Amino acid sequence: MLSGTHNLITEKFGYLFEPELIEAIHSNMLLKEASAGTVLIEIGQTFPGIPLLLSGSLKVFREDDQGNELLLYYIESGDTCAMSLTFDPKLLKSTIRAVVEEDAQFLIIPIAFLDKWMVQYASWRSFIISSFNHRLTEMLDTIDSLAFKQLDERLKNYLSDKVKINGTTSLHLTHFEIAEELNSSRVVISRLLKQLESQGNLILHRNKIEMLLF
DNA sequence: ACATTAAGTGATT
DNA sequence: AATCACTTAATGT
CATH class of the missing domain: 2.60.120.10 (Jelly Rolls)
Structure with a gap:
């Protein structure tokens, strides 16, 4: 039993x-x-x-x-x-x-x-x-x-959800994958991520994003 | 060294 | 915010 x-x-x-x-x-x-x-x-x-x-x-x-x-x-x-x-x-x-x-x-x-x-x-x-x-x-x-949030807000939500779900601040993702899941395009995601990086929220690597603030 | 794939960027709509 | 066209960087063979 x-x-x-x-x-x-x-x-x-x-x-x-x-x-x-x-x-x-x-x-x-x-x-x-x-x-x-x-x-x-x-x-x-x-x-x-x-x-x-x-x-x-x-x-x-x-x-x-x-x-x-x-x-x-x-x-x-x-x-x-x-x-x-x-x-x-x-x-x-x-x-x-x-x-x-x-x-x-x-x-x-x-x-x-x-x-x-x-x-x-x-x-x-x-x-x-x-x-x-x-x-x-x-x-x-x-x-x-x-309905109400802009893509950059959605991206931030997406990333902090990932951190929560995966239990790690080091996310193994490509910009393309993110774009698909948010129904956007790779270029746009790259730009937004770059922006978040310059604000000190994260650090970008190839195939990897290290989250600092989320 | 070369090819492939990911990421960065200016210009245009 | 999306797309195009192109560049640059990282990684694999």
């Missing part, structure tokens, strides 16, 4: 879920791992179930009809993906793309249980509701970042 995965689940979710629920998760889940860069789900694909992230982090993208990517939010360990929380199996087509940011371990829980546990476990119900809440708040942040 005390397998490694069981402990892992208890460690991440034990403070939230009652033992019976942990037990139920344990006997119905699929444990998966994926390394950085792996595309977990593409737009239009069907979710096999809902994911619970145990370690690592994911980034979630939206894409417009011309194929432009836009970073929506990050998912960290202990989180689930609110976009996958549909109760109607017919609606389980993904409207987003999820890519592994840092090597990740996660559980897949078949959708059937999502519904069942909602009525069975109070802790599950509040977990689902609070992750909706959490995600909605975060989504509002990105919305007003898009």
Whole structure:
């Protein structure tokens, strides 16, 4: 009973879920791992179930009809993906793309249980509701970042998010990669970064940005 | 030494 | 803020 995965689940979710629920998760889940860069789900694909992230982090993208990517939010360990929380199996087509940011371990829980546990476990119900809440708040942040903030503000937010997510101030990124994620162009990003460098916020290297203030 | 790829820059829209 | 055209710098072969 005390397998490694069981402990892992208890460690991440034990403070939230009652033992019976942990037990139920344990006997119905699929444990998966994926390394950085792996595309977990593409737009239009069907979710096999809902994911619970145990370690690592994911980034979630939206894409417009011309194929432009836009970073929506990050998912960290202990989180689930609110976009996958549909109760109607017919609606389980993904409207987003999820890519592994840092090597990740996660559980897949078949959708059937999502519904069942909602009525069975109070802790599950509040977990689902609070992750909706959490995600909605975060989504509002990105919305007003898009609507009201200039690109240099978005870039600053992007960089400090990276520092937070990766737990390091030394970011291994090219200007081109940043431009893609913010849906801008490489030249513009280079100029803004140069500007931030001259303000003493960071130091630029090839393939690397050292963050000083963030 | 040469090729490739990342980053920097002035000019134009 | 984006794009073009070009330069310069870093890195791999």
